[in-house]
Amino acid sequence: xxxxxxxxxxxxxIYRPQVLEVWEKSVLATHDFLTPTDFEEIKELxxxxxFKDIQVFCLVDGRVVLGFIGVADKKVEMLFLAPExxxxxxxxxxxxxxxxxLKADKVDVNEQNTKALKFxxxxxxxxxxxxxxxxxxxxxxLLRLKxxx
Numbered sequence: 001x002x003x004x005x006x007x008x009x010x011x012x013x014i015y016r017p018q019v020l021e022v023w024e025k026s027v028l029a030t031h032d033f034l035t036p037t038d039f040e041e042i043k044e045l046x047x048x049x050x051f052k053d054i055q056v057f058c059l060v061d062g063r064v065v066l067g068f069i070g071v072a073d074k075k076v077e078m079l080f081l082a083p084e085x086x087x088x089x090x091x092x093x094x095x096x097x098x099x100x101x102l103k104a105d106k107v108d109v110n111e112q113n114t115k116a117l118k119f120x121x122x123x124x125x126x127x128x129x130x131x132x133x134x135x136x137x138x139x140x141x142l143l144r145l146k147x148x149x
Contacts, residue, residue: 004061006090008097011056011068018065019058020047026067026080033112038138045136055102059094069094076107095123099147110134111141124148 011019023046027039034042054072058065059081067081067090076098081091098104107125109117125145134140 006059006061006066006093008057008059008094011051011058013052015058015060015065015068016051019051019056019068022065022067022082023078023080025083029083029086030113030115031110033110033140038140042136057094057097057102059090066090067094069098071098071102071104074103074105076104079107091119092123095120099123105147107145108135108142109145111143117143120145 024043027034027042031039051070054070054077056068056070056078059067059069065082066085068078069076070078076095079091079094079098081094095104107120109120111117111130124147126148127143128146129144131142131144132139134142
């Protein structure tokens with residue numbers, strides 16, 4: 001019987017296929033507001049990301065990636081978990097790591113992603129700005145959040 005041993009480890013290219021798979025499954029489970037076309041376009045963009053360009057850390061159980069977080073300039077740029085690990089404290093573990101170890105204090109959330117918004121607000125983030133479109137100019141408003149001190 002396997003006893004889980006979760007640890008947060010720095011991203012390595014050996015994790016890339018799993019990170020991309022976690023991203024896709026997570027987005028399909030949480031971003032039901034995306035049109036199929038927009039999802040495919042965003043997926044193409046994500047597949048071109050050089051994860052070494054930002055601070056990316058993976059939550060792993062052995063060699064299996066359960067989720068990951070990416071931070072750039074003290075801003076959480078990505079936090080995704082495989083859906084089967086939602087609601088088990090793993091997102092909070094990754095966010096705690098980003099805040100405490102990487103000094104992250106900002107995050108953007110799609111306004112339609114109400115569960116993510118609630119997650120960040122419960123952690124202590126507060127909305128300070130709203131955009132009408134996402135950073136690629138799509139009609140998905142973003143809420144910009146900052147960690148309240």
